[in-house]
Every structure is written in structure tokens, then in C-alpha cells.
Amino acid sequence: MLANQLAMASDLVRAETVEATEFPHLVTRYQLYGVPHTVINEVLHIEGAVPEAAMLEQLAILDDAPKMRKLAADWEKRRKG
Amino acid sequence: MALLDAKTQSRLRTLFTEIRHPVKLLMFTQAEGGALECSMCSETRTLVEELGALSDGLETEIRDLVADADLARLYGIDKLPAIAILAAGSPAKDARIRFYGIPSGYEFGSLIETILMVGRQDHGLGAAALEALRRLKTPAHVQVYVTPT
Numbered sequence: 044m045l046a047n048q049l050a051m052a053s054d055l056v057r058a059e060t061v062e063a064t065e066f067p068h069l070v071t072r073y074q075l076y077g078v079p080h081t082v083i084n085e086v087l088h089i090e091g092a093v094p095e096a097a098m099l100e101q102l103a104i105l106d107d108a109p110k111m112r113k114l115a116a117d118w119e120k121r122r123k124g
Numbered sequence: 125m126a127l128l129d130a131k132t133q134s135r136l137r138t139l140f141t142e143i144r145h146p147v148k149l150l151m152f153t154q155a156e157g158g159a160l161e162c163s164m165c166s167e168t169r170t171l172v173e174e175l176g177a178l179s180d181g182l183e184t185e186i187r188d189l190v191a192d193a194d195l196a197r198l199y200g201i202d203k204l205p206a207i208a209i210l211a212a213g214s215p216a217k218d219a220r221i222r223f224y225g226i227p228s229g230y231e232f233g234s235l236i237e238t239i240l241m242v243g244r245q246d247h248g249l250g251a252a253a254l255e256a257l258r259r260l261k262t263p264a265h266v267q268v269y270v271t272p273t
Binding site for chain 2: 063
């Protein structure tokens, strides 16, 4: 619900709720072992419920280009694992 | 057979009286009503249609991912079933909120809450969240993976 609130409040945010069992290819792609699991811009992953403060912290990381580059590289490595 | 029982319908009718600004559920399926329509698509379509019948403030539109490919692209729809939540009007304003798969269990509650949020045109966020959004420069694509409970 928080993601939906953020999307309504900002044109920069898109929020999608995805029923995992209906999309097994995405469960594989994102290596989901449990739900809820939040994926932001492909590379930020949060397991479990996300309190507002944690979500806002994650959003702030999106503007940190060097950190995002590192996270993207880590994520590629894990995906190819 | 109705997905929403009479008691649920009655509760939703009451809740939907809170809709001040009409909301539109734009649903995408494929091969509507035919043997090839995916079972979750057909159930989700039924759910959307039943919800739409409960309030004048809730419009519904059913589209086909293939036949209406341009519209699907416009709304960034890439899998089925999909529900896009819009503020109704001409033109409708995209709230950038999607539900993929049938919203059942806990997620049904989220769908209803989201409809009411858009219908009240009040996201209900506090100062900290608004400040974070004001600072945000990078588009954020947030996917929340759930399962029915």
C-alpha cells in the first residue's frame, strides 16, 4: 500500500503489486524465496514488510549513482551466480 | 457465479460512497470470454466487472493485450491479468499503480484501499515521505511481490 501511496504522490514513482505464484518466471528472475519481496529499479531488494522509513531510505539510494552502479554489478553477478 | 458475496458487495457499496473523484479500473486480458482467456484473467475480469457495478464512482474498461497493444504499451502493461488504476476523466489520469495477477486475499484489501485513496484524491502520506519524494530525482519502479493468503 505504501508503494501505491508514493506512486499517487509522485510522478516519478510507479508501483506494481505482483501475484508471485502467477508469474514464476519473475520468481526465478528475482530469486524470490519469500513474500512480500520488494524490488526497486531491478537492483534494490527488500525482503519482508517494508516500514516507511526503510522505503524512503531505499528511494534515496536511487539518486546515488556510484552506489547504484555497484548494486547493479552485484545484482548481475548474483543473477548469473 | 458471483465472486463477491452479498455481504461483501454491501460493505463495498458503503465504502465506495467515499469516492469523491471517479476512479477507473483499466483491465487488460486476452481473448476475453473465449476458451483461450487465461483462467486468472477471466476471474480478474469478473472481479473488476463486479466492482464496477457497485458504484457510479468506479468506471471499468476491459482491453485486450494483443488487440490493444498500443494502449498496453502506453500503460506499460507487460503481463496478464493486469489492472491499472486511473483517476477517471477526460483524459483519465494515470495513478501509476498496477496490480498483476488476481488481487485476492490481503491484496483484495489493498486494491479496495487503493481505489478509495485515488477516489479521495488523498495519498495520506506524512511530511517525511513527501520530503523524500520532493528530493527524489530518479524515476522509481517499485515492484511488490505477494502471494494470496
